[in-house]
Amino acid sequence: MLVGIGLSTAQSPARQRPGPRTIIAFGDSLTEGAGASSRDTTFPAIAASLFDPPRMIINRGIGGQTSTEIAARQGGVPLKLAVAGGDIRNLFPHTRDWMDRFETGIVNGLTHECINKGTDENGLPYGDVKIHGTATAGFTDIGRQIYGAIAANHAAEPGTPWTISSAIQMIAGSTSGIAGMRLLLIEADELGGYLAEIAAPAFALDGRRSHVSATATNSHSFIRSTHLLDIIPGSAIDITLRIFPGQFEQGAAATALQLTPGDGEIPAYHPEFSRRYRFDQDSDGWLPRIQDGHAAPVVARDGKLIVENDDAGVLRGCELAIAEIPGGQIIPGGKLIHIAFDIELIDGSGQIHVGGLSAPGGSWATTTSDDDPTWAVAASGHYELVFSAGNLANANPPCGAIAFLSSGTLLRWSLDNIVIEWGDGTPQVEVLYRSVEALHGANGAIGLHGTLAGVEGTLTTDGGTRYLFTRSHAGDAVPVAYATPFHPSDASTGQIQWLSAGRNNATTPETVLSDIAAMAAHVPGSRYLIGSILPSSADNPETRQTIATLNATLATLYATRFVDLYAALVVAANQTTEDQQDIAAGIIPRSLRADALHLNDQGYAITAVAWVSATLAMGW
Structure with a gap:
């Protein structure tokens, strides 16, 4: 399964008017929020509300990533790709690199x-x-x-x-x-x-x-x-x-x-039908699915479609009748369907199955590349999915509706920016080479939005060896030479970046310093802050000393742009014997962490204050 959180920072003209700048927080698991009790208690989420007025802070943390992988997502370290051509003759992978x-x-x-x-x-x-x-x-x-x-x-x-x-x-x-x-x-x-x-x-x-x-x-x-x-x-x-x-x-x-990989191309993509759904006024044709006499709550609110499985029943959610769309019709079997959307899991947990139906209220009528009827979504983000219309296992050759359905769990989610397209072509091409494993650790639940050979799209992974690039818009075929740079869209102007990198490769300090320098140089307007690298109680003494030396070097190089998160956590420690022992050992006080390294809610709240204070001190 290939899914992805689009990392686009594109904003409507109304959102580009002068006001508090958006902040992007790049990092690893400490930015992602490992150890926090919820998404709302990660430090980026807490920090957003500490500004007056509150600001948008985009969390770009992926657990387990090295400084090089983070820098490739941020754009400071080049991310070079090669995509499949029209004739992949050599079945051995990785024969050029x-x-x-x-x-x-x-x-x-x-x-x-x-x-x-x-x-x-x-x-x-x-x-x-x-x-x-x-x-x-x-x-x-x-x-x-x-x-x-x-x-x-x-x-x-x-x-x-x-x-x-x-x-x-x-x-x-x-x-x-x-x-x-x-x-x-x-x-x-x-x-x-x-x-x-x-x-x-x-x-x-x-x-x-x-x-x-x-x-x-x-x-x-x-x-x-x-x-x-x-x-x-x-x-x-x-x-x-x-x-x-x-x-x-x-x-x-x-x-x-x-x-292989070698020179390839992003294929031509000219869908027969394309429609985007934004929910500024109403549900725009998306209706509750009626299942077992029950209609799942579906309502347009604050520019999003809010959908709920309120009784943990089977196949609860929303549907769109394709034939009732202006200019729409039932999708013939064999046509390729592209569905893109933003989703947020608001309450509960579980999977939401996305796919096509024979008709509203009917059975599945699409097939994925893995021969499943649906793609299963289990994380918030931006997704780019491709299906074939028709599902012969269910005796449904055409597709008459699109659905987002959950089963067996209390779950509430929001949808926005839904794109539905279909035709004979696909917007996706397989990526055969990447110079940096920028999506390492993503586990299929995150992607990278940007441009490749001038084509806007999203790079996604299944968490394994398969990568795809999905173009965002229709267009002609575009050649892609081997090792063409991919430019992440987060490298836009008018933003502040909080940079945390190096925890997962601290034992190679020269690489960490080089990557952080590349990230800093890549920030438009030089509005960036560098967070200190936190030590773990599982580190050996040599690693702790290496981290301490790295932090001292970062403090010297970046001065007022350096945010000493470790010092803030030490100051906030309590007077218990355990906390004081941790401080003496040069590690995070245990009252502020959930495990050997990751913080608990209190620890993340302290680092949030440190980031916000440093940002305001810079006059941003």
Whole structure:
């Protein structure tokens, strides 16, 4: 499932009139609010009400992120992307930047590490992989380290020919204890489990570059490929291999190597129907779903549509009849439906299922890319969803309504800025490469709004390896060269930024300082504050000292722009033995934290005051 919170700061002209500036708080879990009892007790939420008049403070915290990942979302560190082209021939992922993603580790007792990267005389990238240790089994899977989870498990129509090819050269060590080196084409089950090898060409490990290729026809429904070093169990192994990108493709012959990711394009998008819903006046055609004689409360209030499952019943929510929209009609089966919206979960918890219905009050009539009838939403934010009209499992070929429904839980939510579009094309394209994992830790519940190759859209992730870019507006196809910069929309003018970064990579202080400097330089008008890095009771003494030194350096570099959050928490400590022991140890007083690091409501309230005081002292 691919969902995302759009990080757009675009405002209507009415909201751009002079007044208190919006504040954006960038950070990790301490900004996101881990440990707080609710969204309302995070420090950005508390701080908003401490201003007179209250200000809008946008929380841009994602737990677990490093300073580099935060800086990429903020725009200070470049975030470069590559998207899919019209013909993805090479099924091996990461063949242009593969050794940047090499996963150092141990497989069957043997350590795999990339000790050098380079390009050959023709500009072909390679990586020198050293494999050493004592073997505990008869093979070691090099492909797992190069390609992550080996290579993606690909659905394959039985009876289809597939071709694999690659080149390897032994450059150091010896072949002692090694029985051979093979490139495998493997039949697999749906989960990637091994069924059989249907092609296994062997490399020659004689010091020369050895190129191999093989073709086989599958009889099962899934295939994958990898590089395998065959070992004599118990042997001491020490060999270094220069590994060149391979190709894994459909067809009965090897073709010219295609490096992926490469140059691609954002596809043309011209929907047959497009309509945006804002709820400034009324519900604009969105009505309660009548289910089991019950109508869920639906009302337009303060520019939003408020929807409620007030009895924890099944399929409670709101619907829109497509055919009753001016210019609308029932969506024919097979058409692609794009639904974008802003949602806030106001009270309760649970999932809201978004999808199409055969008709108002009917059953599901859409299909996702995962063959589900709906996308399930469980977090506030901005979402960009794509469906196919029709659901044959429910015997519903066309789609006659759009619905937001919950079941089995008391839940209240608001909707705004809903866009419904449909046609033959999709606004989405797969992102095959990103220079920084800017959405690391997002778990599918957050996205990044901005522009790519001049096209406005949202970068989203499923929390795993799959990323999508969804364009916001119709337009022609736009070429995207490899490593094209993505420009986050938060880099707009007229705002203040509170920057907290470095907690999750404090042991690399040079990187933290560089990233913070890049973030500060990127803030329009230089209206920024830098928060101190908080120590954890789980840190060892060396890490605590590194953090203390980092904070001292930040205080010197940024002077009045430095907000000493740790000092504010120490001053607010009580006189208990436990708090005083924590202060003596150089960590956050335990009365102000929920765990080893994250603050409780009282702790977040103290940091909120510190941020607000520093902002007002700057005259902002």
